[in-house]
Amino acid sequence: MPDTILELRGLDAHYGDFQALYGIDMQVTEGEVLAIIGSNGAGKTTMMRSISGLLSNRRDQIRYRGGAIGNLRADEVAHKGIALVPEGRQLFPSLSVEENLLIGGQVGRQGHWNLRRLYDLFPILEERRNVPSTSLSGGQQQMVAIGRALMSNPDLILFDEISLGLAPVIIKDIYTALPGIIGQGMSAVIVEQDISKALSVSSRVYCLQEGRVSLEGASDTVSREDISRAYFGID
Amino acid sequence: MEWINALVQGILLGGLYALFAAGLSLIFGVMRLVNIAHGDLIVLAAFLGLTVTTATGMHPLLALIVVVPLMAGLGYALQRGLLNQTLGDDILPPLLVTFGLSVILQNGLLEIYSADPQKLSAGGLETASLPVGGLSLGVLPLLTFAIAVLVIWGLQWTFYHTSLGRSFRAVSDNQDIAQLMGINRRHVFGLAMALALAVTAVAGILLGIRTSFDPSVGGGRLIFGFEAVIIGGLGNLWGTLAGGVILGVAQTIGAKIDPGWQILAGHIVFLLILAVRPNGLFPRIAA
Numbered sequence: 001m002p003d004t005i006l007e008l009r010g011l012d013a014h015y016g017d018f019q020a021l022y023g024i025d026m027q028v029t030e031g032e033v034l035a036i037i038g039s040n041g042a043g044k045t046t047m048m049r050s051i052s053g054l055l056s057n058r059r060d061q062i063r064y065r066g067g068a069i070g071n072l073r074a075d076e077v078a079h080k081g082i083a084l085v086p087e088g089r090q091l092f093p094s095l096s097v098e099e100n101l102l103i104g105g106q107v108g109r110q111g112h113w114n115l116r117r118l119y120d121l122f123p124i125l126e127e128r129r130n131v132p133s134t135s136l137s138g139g140q141q142q143m144v145a146i147g148r149a150l151m152s153n154p155d156l157i158l159f160d161e162i163s164l165g166l167a168p169v170i171i172k173d174i175y176t177a178l179p180g181i182i183g184q185g186m187s188a189v190i191v192e193q194d195i196s197k198a199l200s201v202s203s204r205v206y207c208l209q210e211g212r213v214s215l216e217g218a219s220d221t222v223s224r225e226d227i228s229r230a231y232f233g234i235d
Numbered sequence: 236m237e238w239i240n241a242l243v244q245g246i247l248l249g250g251l252y253a254l255f256a257a258g259l260s261l262i263f264g265v266m267r268l269v270n271i272a273h274g275d276l277i278v279l280a281a282f283l284g285l286t287v288t289t290a291t292g293m294h295p296l297l298a299l300i301v302v303v304p305l306m307a308g309l310g311y312a313l314q315r316g317l318l319n320q321t322l323g324d325d326i327l328p329p330l331l332v333t334f335g336l337s338v339i340l341q342n343g344l345l346e347i348y349s350a351d352p353q354k355l356s357a358g359g360l361e362t363a364s365l366p367v368g369g370l371s372l373g374v375l376p377l378l379t380f381a382i383a384v385l386v387i388w389g390l391q392w393t394f395y396h397t398s399l400g401r402s403f404r405a406v407s408d409n410q411d412i413a414q415l416m417g418i419n420r421r422h423v424f425g426l427a428m429a430l431a432l433a434v435t436a437v438a439g440i441l442l443g444i445r446t447s448f449d450p451s452v453g454g455g456r457l458i459f460g461f462e463a464v465i466i467g468g469l470g471n472l473w474g475t476l477a478g479g480v481i482l483g484v485a486q487t488i489g490a491k492i493d494p495g496w497q498i499l500a501g502h503i504v505f506l507l508i509l510a511v512r513p514n515g516l517f518p519r520i521a522a
Contacts, residue, residue, distance in 0.1 A: 054411055074414035084415050092408040095401060103401050107417035152417065 002029040005156055005187050006051065006082075007063040011070075013046045013055055013211075020046040021211045028156065028187050035202035035219060036191045039231060042208040044191040045087055048160045051189075052084040053077035064156070078107050083154035087161040087191075089145040091133040098129040100144050104151030111153025112184045118147040121177065139170030146174070150181065157182070159190045163197060175201060195227060209233055238491065240370050245487035247372070249463075249480030250380030251445065254438035255456050256463035256475045257386060258431035264470035265403045265427040266322060271333040274457030275340035276432060280306050280439025281448050282344055285353050295355040295444050303436040310432030314425040322424070337453065344450035355443035379441050386434055387476045393430070394472070403427060407470075462505040468515030477516065481508070 006028040013021040021043045028034050038044050049055040051062060053074035062070040064080055072080070083104075091100050101118060119126035122143040128136060133144055142162065149157055163171040171194070178201055182188045192198035199205060199219045207215035207230035215222065215230030255277060262268050270276075280302055287298040317336075321328040363374040394400035405413040406423050414420055442448060442456065459482060467478030482501050489500020508516065 052415060054414070073419070074411065075417050075419045078415055078417035086412060086415070090409060090412045092405045092412070094404045094408050099401055099404075102398070103405050103413075103416050103418075106398055106402070148416070 002031060003065075004028070005030050005032075005065060006189075008047075008051075009061055009063065011047070011050060011057060011061045013043070013050050013057060015046075019211065021050070024208075024211075024213055026206060026213070026216075028189060031185065031187055032204065033182055033188045033190065033202045035198035035205040036189060036208060037193070037195050037198050037205060037227070037231065038208035038214075039193075041210075043211040044208055045160055046211075047208070048084060048086075048158050048189075048191055051077075051158060052082060054084075078152060079109075081109060081153075081155035082158065083149035083152045083156070084158045085145050085149045085160060085162065087164060089138075089141045091141055091144055091148075093132065093134045095133060096130050097125055097133050097136065097144055100133045101125070101147050101151050104148035107152040109153040113150040113153050115151075118150060121181070122147060137170075138166050139173070142166060142170070142174060146181065154186060156187045156189070159188065159192075161191055161193065163192065163194055171197065195231070207231055236369060238488075241487045241491040242484060243370060243372065244376065245484030246480050247376035247380045247483070248487060249476070249483030250376070250383035251438070251441060251479070252459050252463045252482050253383045253476040253479030254379070254386060254434065254441065255460035256467075256479055257383075257390060257472065258435045258438070259460045260464045260467075260470060260472055260475040261390060261427060261431045261434070263464070264472075265407050266424050267326070268318065268322065268329050269326070269333070270431075271330060271457065272337040272340055272453075273333075273435070273460055274453035274455065275337045275344075275450075276306070276435050276453075277439045277442060277456045277460075278448055278450060278453040279340055279344065280432075280436040281355065281443035282348055282353070282439075282450075283436075284355055284440045284443050285348070288355060295357050295440050296360075298355075299437060299440055302440060303433045306432040306436035306439075307429040310428040310430075310435075311425040313432075314428035315421060318428065319421045319424055341450050341453065348450065350449055350451070352447040352449045353443070354447045355440065357444045361444060375441075375445060379445070382437060382441065383476060383479070386437060387472050390430070390434070391472050399423075399426065459501070462501065465515055466505060466508050468518035471515070471517045474515060474517035481516075 004027050008024050008026040011021055011024040024047065036044050050057050053072050057070040059068045059071040069077060069080065095103065101115060124140055125143055125147065162174060175197055190198055190202060202219045205217060205219045205222060206213055207227060209230060215226055259270060259273050262270055283302045283305060284295050284298045287301045288295050318329060321332045360375055364371045365374060394403060402418050402423050405416065406418060406420050410420050463478035463482050464475050466481050467474030481504065485504035486497045486501040490497035
């Protein structure tokens with residue numbers, strides 16, 4: 001049985017007085033692709049921010065490869081091998097396309113991904129390597145955001161709303177490339193509102209509703225009715 | 236010819252003002268910190284230069300090899316130990332803390348060195364001049380301008396051709412996302428302040444060679460630095476050099492009209508540019 005790479009144990013998260021997550025329990029095993037679905041405000045992005053260190057939590061609420069990381073800063077989490085592709089891409093506007101990719105590699109972890117392999121994966125980025133990242137289309141910016149995360153050669157990659165704001169044809173391209181990206185020994189957590197896309201690339205799925213897990217199951221066995229119930233809270 | 240001389244002297248004086256301003260520009264560009272103590276740190280560097288040259292007898296320019304690392308180390312420690320704690324959404328804490336630091340520095344220098352004006356003796360360098368096309372240009376102002384250009388070029392090169400520069404720009408763009416790239420922003424801010432105070436050390440030594448200084452002159456240097464940064468455009472290093480030159484030229488032309496107008500002319504030009512171009516002539520927030 002594969003080892004657990006990431007474990008959430010009763011994860012709570014707060015923004016001031018507002019509680020966004022309530023006691024989330026979750027495991028991700030080595031090489032697994034996990035999907036997180038849920039409506040707006042369900043707590044998906046908060047969960048990603050907690051795991052990646054952008055939100056501080058109690059130390060033992062997040063465990064990575066057996067070690068407690070809940071209170072580590074984001075840069076310390078990145079050095080441990082967790083990368084986040086953030087919602088809305090969030091490229092660095094004052095950096096060129098290539099600089100955005102290179103800065104992802106500053107973590108200094110060795111592995112499969114380097115600039116050459118990224119350009120092979122997304123040839124358009126090589127053509128536009130010296131232009132400001134903000135001059136790219138939304139889809140190309142998403143490629144840079146994915147590439148930037150891959151450059152750190154993570155063991156676990158988190159995708160937050162990977163298809164948000166993109167044209168359907170671009171979403172299709174990205175999901176076509178995704179198995180090749182993840183298939184390099186990485187584990188992945190994909191946060192997605194497009195349920196069919198999320199189920200198509202994942203082995204297990206969690207549904208969040210108002211900060212709580214409302215459904216957990218294998219992606220190929222959960223029914224539409226179960227998902228509707230968990231997603232919208234309708235019996 | 237006298238007007239041309241005033242113009243050229245103003246351009247060269249602008250080099251010194253650009254050095255006053257470069258550290259301010261860098262710090263604001265990277266972490267949006269307005270350092271009220273910047274002028275006093277320039278004066279501190281001049282006094283450190285005085286201590287080193289008095290103790291060792293070395294030339295003030297040679298003293299840079301001691302004062303630059305000292306100021307850089309102080310900058311890193313200051314940022315990590317104090318100023319990082321003040322950074323956040325509210326701009327008031329860093330303003331108040333650096334204002335307090337300014338008061339402490341002034342009084343500390345007063346206690347150690349007294350209020351007597353001091354000067355760094357650079358031998359014949361202070362009075363040496365070169366005849367250029369009918370003008371007589373001081374070697375020290377020429378050297379100062381050349382150093383200013385070199386420092387600005389070096390900072391620009393660091394920003395755009397090194398991984399440290401990438402980190403500076405990334406942190407400036409988005410601190411959270413930069414942290415996701417494994418960048419410790421507190422360390423990067425420390426390095427930025429170290430670099431800024433290394434430049435401040437150069438400015439302080441050149442100030443000390445050019446003119447007399449005492450613990451109270453930091454405020455004036457801060458204002459010249461601010462004016463150069465704002466005229467050039469916030470966060471733009473070459474713009475800062477241009478701002479320094481414009482300020483220097485305004486002052487020397489003002490002095491040519493009436494000696495009492497020197498400083499006032501600089502302030503008037505600054506206010507005029509601020510009124511017409513509130514973001515400066517070459518604005519670029521990310522340095």
